[in-house]
Amino acid sequence: MKVEGAVALVTGGAQGLGLAIARRLADEGATVVVADRNGAALANLTAGLEGVSMDVTDPEGVxxxxxxxxxxxDRLDILVNNAGVIFSEPFVNIMNPAGIMHDYGRFRASLTVNLDSVFIVTAAVVEHMVKRRIKGAIINISSISALGNEGQTAYSAAKAGVNAMTVTWAKELGRWGIRTNAVAPGFIGTDSTRQALSESVLKHIQANTPLRRLGHADEVAQAVIALVENDFINGTVLDVNGGLTI
Structure with a gap:
């Protein structure tokens, strides 16, 4: 399907990676709705982007x-499930005798925002798409961490779940002309990445990436466009990581 003329919804799209995706979709001619719970960021959206306040973890509100x-x-043709929060916590932390094991509450909270939200938003959108016979594209933003990343039990589990749902929905929804794919970024030079990882860790990642750098947000946005516009790609998790996993 063509991005030009389509109506797209991007969750968590008022800043960072989501904003880069929203802007790229708009540049390609889509009408773009940005859903976020950050009111200040929504208020500062650039012209051409429509902002709506939405908590992706609230089923009824969604x-x-x-x-x-x-x-x-009258339609939504493209859904980009981008909303999420990078979360790191070791499974065992011997430096904290009072709470040596990964906290279950924080584990559940990470799954809620990074996995449950994708189910909640997609279910709400697909119900209308099917009833209105709208053929479209769902793009889930996964992560290299879905392969399992040390210190990220909860985040890795959530993103692995996103990948599994992507393939499952590709099989189920394809009969209605709704394709489901995912983009799994490596380490992208966004504010959230720099806040989640120390400078020494980031330098180690760059040294082990064949391209010797972090990715750019627009390179992830390019991958989203490619998956939307190729009508025979379905059930794919597209790695955008500079070769870090090869």
Whole structure:
């Protein structure tokens, strides 16, 4: 399908990687709705992007917001599930005798925002797409951490779940002309990456990446465009990591 003329919803799209994706979709001619819970970031969106306040972990709130978007635009053709929070915590931390094991509450919280949210938003959107016979594309933003990353039990588990749902939905929704794919970025030079990882860790990652650098947000956005526009790609998790995993 062509991005030009399509209506797209990008979650977590008011800043960082999501904003780069939203801008690229708009540059390619899509009408882009940015859903985020950061009111200040939504207020500062550039011209051409429509902002809506939405908590992707609230099923009823998401249903209401998505229904209003279909009423306003009459369709959604593209869904980019980008909202999420990088989270790191070792499974065993001997430096903290009072809480040596990974906290279960934080584990569940990470799964809620990084995995449950993808299910919640996609379910709300696909219900309307199927009822209205809309053929479209779902792009889930996964992560290199889905392969298992030391110190990221919860985040890795969540992103592995996103990959599994991507393949499952590709099999189920393809009959209605709805394709589901994922983009799995490596380490991208966004603020969230720099906040989550120390400078020494980032230098180690760059040294072990064949291209010897972090990725750029627009390179991930390019991958999203490619998956949307190729109508015979379905159920693919596209790595965008500079060769770090080869």
């Amino acid at each position: 249903k209401t917001t998505v229904a209003s978007l279909f009423e306003r635009h």
